[in-house]
Amino acid sequence: MGETTRFGIMGCAGIARKVSRAIKLSPNATVVAIGSRSAEKAHRFIKENGLPENTQVHGSYESLLDDPDVDAVYMPLPTSLHLRWGVAAASKGKHILLEKPTALCVAELDQILQACEMNNVQFMDGTMWMHHPRTAKMHELLRHQHSDLFGQLKMVNSIASFYAKPDFLHDNIRVMPDLDALGALGDLGWYCIRFILWAADYYLPTTAVAFPNPVKNEAGLLLSCGASLHWENGTVASFHCSFLAHRTFEVAVVGSKGTLTLSDFVNPFDENSARFTFASESSFKELVDGWKPLPTNHVVSTELPQEACMISEFSRLVGAIKDGSKPEKKWPSISRKNQIVMDAVKDSIDKESKPVAIVG
């Protein structure tokens, strides 16, 4: 079987175009099959994305999951289908790269994760920015316990938004309650929460409080919302996510001794090099006529785009399992925390901004 992870892609969603390219770019992965209820769509997908002509087409997801040549599935299905097909894939021994949000709630995710554990398959969600080398570089500077540069985490703010066109707001699956019931919170708030958890070294906050008056569509689906998150030691995070505001992926992380900012945390401005700004022990000059030291701009280059880094890491783990290792538990654990916080925010929204305790 070698070290190459053979992917089956479930469905021909827009994001699958990006990920099929990432699989092609990744040195240890290949696309071997597409599952789609429409064979025509699948053939078009193969052609349009330059996949090999011998890529297998399956007219149903079941058939894809029964394909012995498929090691792993990439699953960009609507969130409401994750439970069914996530469990089904794991039960068939397929490793799962699952698009975010991972599930409608943590109880659903737990069923998927349990199926993965029982079947010894790797689980990872599709949060691409986690795999950019910029993220590793930022982590070096922030490591609270080990670094005097940043000190103790005090505050995080995160904004993720894009301005949806009328047709998106009318018929995209991300605004349909029966398909993606979490709306902007699931699609964009997921990233904000992930960034906050990342900055907090995955210590769960104790409380979530939704901002009042989120914007919903006629079906009651969230188009714009936000929340603050609170830790017992006084650390605070806030985020805002929206389908109704200009494309923004802004984060600021403030510690007792340092500040980190970046403006493209979900998708870098440029695929091959990404920036962030870090300041440590900056203060005013004598007469407040400027700052000293100034924040430093860091540029981190990457040969592979972040989504290909994600595919490579996932495939590496799958390869290791083939060689006898156990699945890496870090990834399902992080997904679960992300989902738990998202659930708490959703709960607070549903309870008109009452504080909701976060239980890990």
Next chain:
Amino acid sequence: MGETTRFGIMGCAGIARKVSRAIKLSPNATVVAIGSRSAEKAHRFIKENGLPENTQVHGSYESLLDDPDVDAVYMPLPTSLHLRWGVAAASKGKHILLEKPTALCVAELDQILQACEMNNVQFMDGTMWMHHPRTAKMHELLRHQHSDLFGQLKMVNSIASFYAKPDFLHDNIRVMPDLDALGALGDLGWYCIRFILWAADYYLPTTAVAFPNPVKNEAGLLLSCGASLHWENGTVASFHCSFLAHRTFEVAVVGSKGTLTLSDFVNPFDENSARFTFASESSFKELVDGWKPLPTNHVVSTELPQEACMISEFSRLVGAIKDGSKPEKKWPSISRKNQIVMDAVKDSIDKESKPVAIVG
């Protein structure tokens, strides 16, 4: 009398050093007197700040206010003294440049403003960044009604913090309830609220909700807190201010079509040129392999530092009043809105994060 505004400085606070320099730099202003309960302190202040040797020293604030050669006072006194000395200064016909926060509550500020109005004197608070040409440039890009670049305001986040040293937390007036009872909210939250109001074209939000569990010192004074602010049309703002986190002055303003960010909104990194970033109608490229267009970095130069721009503008207004104009109402009106929102946030903090209606 000419066109030069003759300043008396009340007290020798640290910030007065910066402002006395600004008055010297300003072409239409001059320092003629210092009022201090300690004549020795005043003489040292004059010497250390290179003021003319004939600068008048007054051993009491009353005496300063009775000086016929003083047109205007700069008042960097602790907040709890603003009501008494603000009203006294106006009653003596002195124009007032008042440090922020302007008062302990809007009822107090209203007494000061009323005294200013009755005595036909100019009022302005000491929010320096308002007067930087960068602010005017940003305003051009954001003007909601007139610009297709930014669209409608959707979201603002603002962070203002510095890491106070132990001696500050122990004996600075800004942490003493009897002197500056608003703590970090008054000192830093003031700026956040001002920026939010500025971005919202001074439309007051309808509701303030404090973040739970603000950090207080033993005397109950706020060291770190935050809040979200809400408008009826769904616009949201959030802010965080703290004496316990690294020096950070970060803002992000997101409209339906554009995003503005800057990292030094209160005090520019460099005195003579200041930056901000603006993006309009940015989106992903075809395969999400980057953004198009990228945000643009704007650099705005200034010959005078922002505090000298403030002095010049204040002095220009004072000069116009000498020539028969009425005081400019914009500045007291903006201060009042700033104070109203701050009061609502404080009220929400005191009520354990209950939403508080903002009444203009």
